[in-house]
Amino acid sequence: MNVITDSHVEGTVEHEDHGLSDLGYIKIALLLAVLTAIEVLTYFVDFGVLEVPSLLILMVVKFQIVISYFMHLKFDSKIFSYLFITGLVLAVVVFAAMATSLVFWTDPAGCDAGRFC
Amino acid sequence: MDNATEVNTSQLAYGPTEWDDYDVPPLTTGLSNEKMTMWAFLGSDCLLFAALISTYLLLRNRVGPDTDGSTAAELFDIPFTSVSSFVLLMSSLTMVLAVTSIGRGEIERCKMWLLTTATLGAVFIAGQVYEFTGFYREGLGFTTNISSSAFFTLTGFHGVHVSLGIIMLVTLWSLISRGNIGAERAETVEIIGLYWHFVDIVWIVIFAVVYLIP
Amino acid sequence: MSGWHKRVESAKLLKKRKFANEVHDTDMVQNRFFYNRNLRFTFLGTLLLFISSCASGRLDPLKPVGQNAKDIDGIMRLSAWMAIAVGLFVGAAVIAVIIKFRVRPGDDPDELPEQIHGNKKAELTWTLIPVVMLLFLAVATIPSVFDLHDKGDGPTIQVTGQQWWWQFSYDLDEDGQSDIITSNEIVIPVGQEVNLEITSNDVIHSFWIPQLNGKKDAVPGRVHHWRISSPVPGIFYGECTEFCGLSHANMQVRAVALEAADYKIWQESQLAKSSIPTGEAAKRGYDLFGVHCISCHVINGVYEGAADGNANLASGVAPNLTHLMSRTSFAGSLFELYNEDQSVNIADLREWVRNAPGQKPSRPENRQGMMSFAEILNGPELDDIVSYLQTLGGKPPLMPS
Amino acid sequence: MAITEEPPLILELESGETKPSTGAFARPTYAKGWRAWVFTVDHKKIGIMYGAVAMFWFLWGGIEALLIRTQLLTPNGTVLTAEQYNQIFTMHGTTMVFLVIMPLAAAFANYIVPLQIGARDVAFPRMNALGLWIFVFGGIFLNLSWFLGGGPDGGWFAYAPNTSVTFSPGAGMDFYAMGLQIAGIASLVGAINLIVTIINMRAPGMTLLRMPVFTWMILVVQFLLLFALPVITVALVLLSLDRTFDANFFNVGMGADPLLWQHLFWIFGHPEVYILILPSFGIVSETLPVFSRKPLFGYSVIVISGAAIGFMGWGVWAHHMFVSGLGPVSVAAFSATTMFIAVPTGVKILNWIATMWGGKITFTVPMMFSISLVSMFTIGGLSGVMHSVAPADTQQTDTYFIVAHFHYVLFGGALMGLFAGMYYWWPKAFGYKLNETLGKWHFWIVLVGFNLTFGPMHILGLQGMARRHSRYGPEDGFDFWNLMVSIGAFVILIGMIIFAINIVKTWLGYKAGTIEQSPADPWDGRTLEWSIPSPTPEHNFDYVPVVTDLDDFWHKKYQKDENGKLRKVADGNAIAQLGDQHPHLPSPSYWPIVLASGLPLIALGLIYTLWLTGIGLLVLVAAIYGWSLEPHTDPDVGHGHGDDHDDHDEPDGDHSENLIDSPKDESTEEAPVG
Numbered sequence A: 001m002n003v004i005t006d007s008h009v010e011g012t013v014e015h016e017d018h019g020l021s022d023l024g025y026i027k028i029a030l031l032l033a034v035l036t037a038i039e040v041l042t043y044f045v046d047f048g049v050l051e052v053p054s055l056l057i058l059m060v061v062k063f064q065i066v067i068s069y070f071m072h073l074k075f076d077s078k079i080f081s082y083l084f085i086t087g088l089v090l091a092v093v094v095f096a097a098m099a100t101s102l103v104f105w106t107d108p109a110g111c112d113a114g115r116f117c
Numbered sequence B: 001m002d003n004a005t006e007v008n009t010s011q012l013a014y015g016p017t018e019w020d021d022y023d024v025p026p027l028t029t030g031l032s033n034e035k036m037t038m039w040a041f042l043g044s045d046c047l048l049f050a051a052l053i054s055t056y057l058l059l060r061n062r063v064g065p066d067t068d069g070s071t072a073a074e075l076f077d078i079p080f081t082s083v084s085s086f087v088l089l090m091s092s093l094t095m096v097l098a099v100t101s102i103g104r105g106e107i108e109r110c111k112m113w114l115l116t117t118a119t120l121g122a123v124f125i126a127g128q129v130y131e132f133t134g135f136y137r138e139g140l141g142f143t144t145n146i147s148s149s150a151f152f153t154l155t156g157f158h159g160v161h162v163s164l165g166i167i168m169l170v171t172l173w174s175l176i177s178r179g180n181i182g183a184e185r186a187e188t189v190e191i192i193g194l195y196w197h198f199v200d201i202v203w204i205v206i207f208a209v210v211y212l213i214p
Numbered sequence C: 001m002s003g004w005h006k007r008v009e010s011a012k013l014l015k016k017r018k019f020a021n022e023v024h025d026t027d028m029v030q031n032r033f034f035y036n037r038n039l040r041f042t043f044l045g046t047l048l049l050f051i052s053s054c055a056s057g058r059l060d061p062l063k064p065v066g067q068n069a070k071d072i073d074g075i076m077r078l079s080a081w082m083a084i085a086v087g088l089f090v091g092a093a094v095i096a097v098i099i100k101f102r103v104r105p106g107d108d109p110d111e112l113p114e115q116i117h118g119n120k121k122a123e124l125t126w127t128l129i130p131v132v133m134l135l136f137l138a139v140a141t142i143p144s145v146f147d148l149h150d151k152g153d154g155p156t157i158q159v160t161g162q163q164w165w166w167q168f169s170y171d172l173d174e175d176g177q178s179d180i181i182t183s184n185e186i187v188i189p190v191g192q193e194v195n196l197e198i199t200s201n202d203v204i205h206s207f208w209i210p211q212l213n214g215k216k217d218a219v220p221g222r223v224h225h226w227r228i229s230s231p232v233p234g235i236f237y238g239e240c241t242e243f244c245g246l247s248h249a250n251m252q253v254r255a256v257a258l259e260a261a262d263y264k265i266w267q268e269s270q271l272a273k274s275s276i277p278t279g280e281a282a283k284r285g286y287d288l289f290g291v292h293c294i295s296c297h298v299i300n301g302v303y304e305g306a307a308d309g310n311a312n313l314a315s316g317v318a319p320n321l322t323h324l325m326s327r328t329s330f331a332g333s334l335f336e337l338y339n340e341d342q343s344v345n346i347a348d349l350r351e352w353v354r355n356a357p358g359q360k361p362s363r364p365e366n367r368q369g370m371m372s373f374a375e376i377l378n379g380p381e382l383d384d385i386v387s388y389l390q391t392l393g394g395k396p397p398l399m400p401s
Numbered sequence D: 001m002a003i004t005e006e007p008p009l010i011l012e013l014e015s016g017e018t019k020p021s022t023g024a025f026a027r028p029t030y031a032k033g034w035r036a037w038v039f040t041v042d043h044k045k046i047g048i049m050y051g052a053v054a055m056f057w058f059l060w061g062g063i064e065a066l067l068i069r070t071q072l073l074t075p076n077g078t079v080l081t082a083e084q085y086n087q088i089f090t091m092h093g094t095t096m097v098f099l100v101i102m103p104l105a106a107a108f109a110n111y112i113v114p115l116q117i118g119a120r121d122v123a124f125p126r127m128n129a130l131g132l133w134i135f136v137f138g139g140i141f142l143n144l145s146w147f148l149g150g151g152p153d154g155g156w157f158a159y160a161p162n163t164s165v166t167f168s169p170g171a172g173m174d175f176y177a178m179g180l181q182i183a184g185i186a187s188l189v190g191a192i193n194l195i196v197t198i199i200n201m202r203a204p205g206m207t208l209l210r211m212p213v214f215t216w217m218i219l220v221v222q223f224l225l226l227f228a229l230p231v232i233t234v235a236l237v238l239l240s241l242d243r244t245f246d247a248n249f250f251n252v253g254m255g256a257d258p259l260l261w262q263h264l265f266w267i268f269g270h271p272e273v274y275i276l277i278l279p280s281f282g283i284v285s286e287t288l289p290v291f292s293r294k295p296l297f298g299y300s301v302i303v304i305s306g307a308a309i310g311f312m313g314w315g316v317w318a319h320h321m322f323v324s325g326l327g328p329v330s331v332a333a334f335s336a337t338t339m340f341i342a343v344p345t346g347v348k349i350l351n352w353i354a355t356m357w358g359g360k361i362t363f364t365v366p367m368m369f370s371i372s373l374v375s376m377f378t379i380g381g382l383s384g385v386m387h388s389v390a391p392a393d394t395q396q397t398d399t400y401f402i403v404a405h406f407h408y409v410l411f412g413g414a415l416m417g418l419f420a421g422m423y424y425w426w427p428k429a430f431g432y433k434l435n436e437t438l439g440k441w442h443f444w445i446v447l448v449g450f451n452l453t454f455g456p457m458h459i460l461g462l463q464g465m466a467r468r469h470s471r472y473g474p475e476d477g478f479d480f481w482n483l484m485v486s487i488g489a490f491v492i493l494i495g496m497i498i499f500a501i502n503i504v505k506t507w508l509g510y511k512a513g514t515i516e517q518s519p520a521d522p523w524d525g526r527t528l529e530w531s532i533p534s535p536t537p538e539h540n541f542d543y544v545p546v547v548t549d550l551d552d553f554w555h556k557k558y559q560k561d562e563n564g565k566l567r568k569v570a571d572g573n574a575i576a577q578l579g580d581q582h583p584h585l586p587s588p589s590y591w592p593i594v595l596a597s598g599l600p601l602i603a604l605g606l607i608y609t610l611w612l613t614g615i616g617l618l619v620l621v622a623a624i625y626g627w628s629l630e631p632h633t634d635p636d637v638g639h640g641h642g643d644d645h646d647d648h649d650e651p652d653g654d655h656s657e658n659l660i661d662s663p664k665d666e667s668t669e670e671a672p673v674g
């Protein structure tokens, strides 16, 4: 590899790291299964106020695990992460703002209509 | 390159270099174009599903003067959906195993895992079809009310994604079987795997946000 | 000469306003739109100079009357001056560059100008100055946003947009039932911040009376709060500004501000119910009305059938005609109800009843707008109906000057 | 996506020889005639076709504009009925935005970006062709509505529920919804392709901060497209489902909230306006330095502010909804975010002025258009800031003040920039310069006409003239300025006709030999595209350029002498490549156009009869299979060296034969990840 390539390869390509062994993946899958079981548990057992936050946290954790291990993001080039995470973050932020605007910050008189808010 | 005209190339701003020995100039980042394509597409798809999910969340409880029928959420059968969610989740595992096996050159094993993945996906779709017909029988069609339109659209979009994934997996399987794709093209399997996992994580979100959160 | 005068002048020349855009029934209206073009051009020529300096029609938001409109005007001027200042600066810089730094004939083509790659300080300056200016603007803007959303101390009026006219209802005793229902013209008391609850029966419209306040959309399924007020009595003009389909251009509105005493009188008169007319023609018209019109129109006291379950119209209900004559205009304020000499504008009214879609683009076949009676009613019948219509309600409290 | 990531399949046998295993369909080999264009995968031909088609739609959208202006020439105009008027302004806006500015930008992106980054083509040439043809069919589809019962009549942002079947019973809105979905697919395909190209196919040494600004802006735009298109796709799908399959998304009787549409549309719509303007910002960032003979002032700041505009563009969409019924908190928040978007834009404007400041400006036509962008866009941007003051916007919105704003930014900004680009890169694309004298006439007439058309709209708006009104009354005092506006529109027409004449005349002259061949570097350019002959040879670069600087080509021409003074050391034309090498190029392909033709069939079927959809789907599937079963290259394979990248750049597969004698490099080895 000569000088020029060095300067122009921007991604940090971690070629050594190819992810986990099969067993590792199976363990991950088991973890995911357990998390899912907890999620489903919320349906049968009353978690009270904790229900929504715990579901959201579990969801995020599962999401995170799948993209980092199954989808290799953890081991792959950062460029892939940037591409995907940009979309993801944009999606979450923009639609959270939209929902807020539509649901909470709507015109006060709009609420007089009763059924609409 | 054809170096017959080398005579006057010396005065060019950009004459021949060692790089010309490559038929394909090395890619700037060293990453594969196809994989980058898939990641870009998935980033884009995030917004698609975010829009659909927010639409559903916004509309799920809305009623107007003409509304009748129950909302989709009232008909959910959580235990049933939990099972099919679990099936989809496990298909991600089998997909990963397909990728690792082709990486090791174990073609047969890869084929096996691909088929398993496709089958699990098909089971999920079958479950969805069953769920939908159930809803329909209880009087909740696509056009019944606003929550049903939103629900079927969201899950339908996801279902179409899964189905496309199944088609790709089966195609992949048959191509490997025919010997068109070998271990050297493990990346193709990986890329389709990315798509498959994405469909799975979308379902992780849908399952939590649409089904479980009351 | 003010824009107002110009309008009057123009109105005189035109004798009166004729709507003649697109007509399905062409032969009736065809000649109306030709008769005046040439005149208008010469007229234009003479007014050319004036207009450029003081052109303003009756919609002019730059001549605010109501308090809200005045507040808005203030902040708009602030932003305008800011924009003009920046614009002049940039313009001057561009012109300076063009003049100063052009290649001159004697220049040595091999001589390069000084190669400047940038200047951190300069760039920071022209990042920060706009930031400061905009902070200033934001600080001025935000309180006024909240102010505009506050409720006022005056009465509350429901405003309902529909294709392609506005309905106003007043719930005087606050029992949840509308006591006064009128259309085209919203009547308000002078000096009070009147609360509007704006909604729509079909598609999105936008309620706008520029001299009193900015716009607010009328969105079906939502009720939006807005205010208008006027410190002086008078008629103020407005129009629908959210694209609402075929006749969006012909959905106008007026606000009539009355002194407290006059407002009281107006309210009283509006509460009166209608009764069967006594005149012969009017009585015949009354009967015809009972045959042809009551499926859509309500006349309190006599024909109230359309009031319930009348949503046969995609566009919602039709105007309540009980006090028709107490308005100055009809059909989305598109037509004057009275001539300059205060006599009833019978010609337009008759033509409207005969063939409404020919007067105002609409799609009665899609239940948008009033149907045509051209094939149904003959001349004398039309005359009778118009005589009946003239018995509905008293004179308007104010006439357009 | 199944389409994109299935590369042509090549079987590599153990022995090391390759054979196109499933390649059932030969690839076309036309080098001349119309088929060379229709089946091409060459980014340059594709770029030119994008441009040509967009100019056709510009003429069409312009005719629509002139119809609008004739109707509004006088009060109570009678040229159009209200119905026709509504359809025409809807299609005028839709055409100009989706079928003119976007594809014109795509034309430049396709043609210029690979040249500027020193690549021989984009990453996926067949996908590139696919994008073009989908766009072409999408545009035709959209305009088919004129012949099938009338155009869409809901305005270009199609607010629900006015666009539901109840209120817009004709098929026009169906064409709108499906047509834009089709066009959206085209843009998405193009966006991904260009992103990968720019990230991954740069010449050796071209780091991100050595990339020309135009390429940078295109990159930002492609990201905006990538993330914005799914949102409008969802909105349009919901609308289509409502209209075609009786869903209830915008059915207020069922409790729908019409504001949902507005949010979805503008979450797309505002990034969209930056999608429209940023390519032009990129173009003038190229031309201003060249014709001022100075480097771009504050390159990195311009790049960063471009990216910042792209980012901030996601947080301001509700400024289109200030009167829609948002609560005061939302209004205040969006009002403030909107204002601050003026900051990065202002930085650009002032940096451009600083670029010219102290320069030696030659007023060529591209330079004139560029300067007019700087000044005219500023006017539009400043009225934009006036809208961002939410209370003031309640008086301005939906009046001609808004119409003035967006024509200043769209015409005065985006279009002026694109014209600058046309004059600037014309010699590179076609081998000859457009006539400068006619060009100046074109410029001045358009500039005057433009200001005469859109300047008075500010006044009209402030007088209270509402937009989208098919008529106005004589009593409103709008007569005079409407007359001026309409006259202005026809002045623009004259200017544009001169442009058309210019094209035809110079082309004829070039053919006849009276207009000289343009040299490689006619403007003393700074970027790589000027280091190769004009017109660009098919393979772009004889030798892959190795880049060591920003404006690398310029630094090859100007170097410091012993006193440290910059001197011209070489003439660009003398040191340009000769275009005499013959590296192997990707072969044309039948399948992009076939695949694309499936989409309008599917859409037509959804509107009329489902069996058409079936046929469309069959075409689609067949084309996908044809696509993937197509052999990788034409029979020439293996002859020339330097076989260029086709839809995939695996150094394995059929390349492996050639790779044997290539020095092995790590980066070639690591490409296949697995």
Ligand code: HEA
Pocket (backbone or CB within 6 Å): C082, C083, C086, C090, C129, C130, C131, C133, C134, D157, D273, D274, D276, D277, D319, D320, D322, D338, D339, D341, D342, D343, D345, D346, D347, D349, D350, D377, D378, D379, D380, D381, D382, D383, D384, D385, D387, D388, D389, D393, D396, D397, D398, D402, D405, D406, D409, D410, D413, D414
């Ligand atoms: C090319 C497309 C383009 C661009 C670049 C912009 C740029 C901007 N736009 Fe515009 N806009 C449109 C296209 C565009 N717009 C369209 C098509 C519509 C109408 C859609 C429809 O309704 O049909 C619209 C509508 C629109 C609205 C809604 C109006 C309404 O309907 O009520 C608003 C409101 O805030 C707005 C604001 C802005 C602002 C603040 C900018 C800013 O980005 C501008 C920033 C630039 C400058 C400010 C000039 C240079 C800056 C300086 C010299 C620095 C110093 C400046 C200050 C300190 C002020 N635009």
Ligand code: HEA
Pocket (backbone or CB within 6 Å): D055, D056, D058, D059, D061, D062, D063, D065, D066, D068, D069, D089, D090, D092, D093, D094, D096, D097, D100, D101, D155, D156, D157, D403, D407, D410, D411, D414, D415, D453, D466, D467, D468, D469, D470, D485, D489, D492, D493, D496, D497, D499, D500, D503
């Ligand atoms: C880039 C976008 C763009 C461009 C360039 C234009 C160009 C023009 N536009 Fe506009 N316009 C919009 C985008 C654009 N427009 C949008 C988005 C809307 C909102 C729509 C809505 O409300 O839904 C709108 C709305 C709009 C309205 C408001 C309608 C209404 O609200 O009722 C008006 C009114 O005057 C108008 C006028 C014009 C005019 C006179 C031109 C002129 O500048 C046109 C001049 C062009 C020509 C005359 C063509 C000449 C071309 C040739 C001769 C071809 C040459 C060919 C070759 C070289 C091959 N436009």
Ligand code: CUA
Pocket (backbone or CB within 6 Å): C161, C162, C164, C204, C205, C206, C240, C241, C242, C243, C244, C245, C247, C248, C249, C251
């Ligand atoms: Cu009502 Cu426009």
Ligand SMILES: [Cu+2]
Pocket (backbone or CB within 6 Å): D269, D270, D273, D316, D317, D319, D320
């Ligand atoms: Cu915007």
